[in-house]
Amino acid sequence: MSNFTLDNPAGVPSSPHKAFSNVAVVPLGERTLLMLAGQVAWGDDHQIVGVDDMRAQSRRVMELIGQVLAAYGATYKDVINLRTFLTDISRISEYGDVRAEFLDGLTPPTSTTVEVSSLFLPDALIEVEATAII
Structure with missing residues (x-):
């Protein structure tokens, strides 16, 4: 028996081919670890x-x-790590400006940002994974 669950919270687009779950929920005694799959900018129709x-x-x-976090009663204040994949690192400041809006007033989480040649959807410019503890 595994001590974690995999989930796709309501209202968050999931893989159109059921290739992944949006979050792994791992109980850690009084706390819970949330490991979010990489999110890309797709709508409910799976279009970028x-x-x-x-x-x-x-x-x-x-x-x-934020929607995945909220499904578990979490917010960005609970995020301990962000992993960001950009298809053009020269555009990091555009991402950084938006990221700052969501992390305003919070101690920034640990993070890694790397440039990749492409993502799994051709028009995707960015993918971000998150880890949170609640």
């Missing part, structure tokens, strides 16, 4: 929101992460 617009895609990604 904001094609070629890093700010729009960043905002959508951060909103989706």
